[in-house]
Amino acid sequence: MHSPVVILASSRKNSGICLAGKRLDRAARSWVRPVSTLAGRSWSRRGLQYVAGGVPRPGDCLGLPLTDAxxxxxxxENVGVRFQPWERHGSIEAVDLGQFLDWPELIWPLGWHSIHGWNDRVPVDIALQHCDHSLLFIHPQVLRFRVSVERSDLVVRAEFVYRQQRHVLRVTDDDAAARWLGRLADGHDGRSDALLCLSLSRPFNGFCYKLVAGVIESGAQG
Structure with missing residues (x-):
């Protein structure tokens, strides 16, 4: 049996891909992160080619053979998936994805910043004590994409305001990052009205990082 899910995040995770979305069946609007049996629980591109015909993108509607939480x-939100072909059921247009938005008071605990970010990480012990979810789908009040040089790499970050709190988070949606690298190189000012799927990462060097795992745009962005 396959469960219908709309994908809201398709994010690079080390050498793999992390997917997440919301269910469309009787458990409608509940989050699922379909995980693999690989280290880090991400999917290889080869594995996704086999089960899904390629890497799913935000907005894609899939039937997933989900197993146990x-x-x-x-x-x-992590859920196991049987390694068998997934069903594709078209997609939902970006303008119609607002029905799946979350409205949190805070984007996880605030006050911890990396060198290039702002409110972009949480100490592991704080996350384990105070966080009971790791996925959010939001519409920022103000959003601008920008590029920074981090360890000799060009990194796209989303700088935004949500409920009067500033955030600067790394974009791990590779397609969106590539689009914005090109736009910014062509002189775009970075402003956008996109919807963002956010993910709280697994622990890394004592922190859990807040990442932009999916960017959903509608209309012209320049």
């Missing part, structure tokens, strides 16, 4: 700490 397999939560890990605050990543309670």
């Amino acid at each position: 397999c939560p890990e700490g605050y990543q309670r």
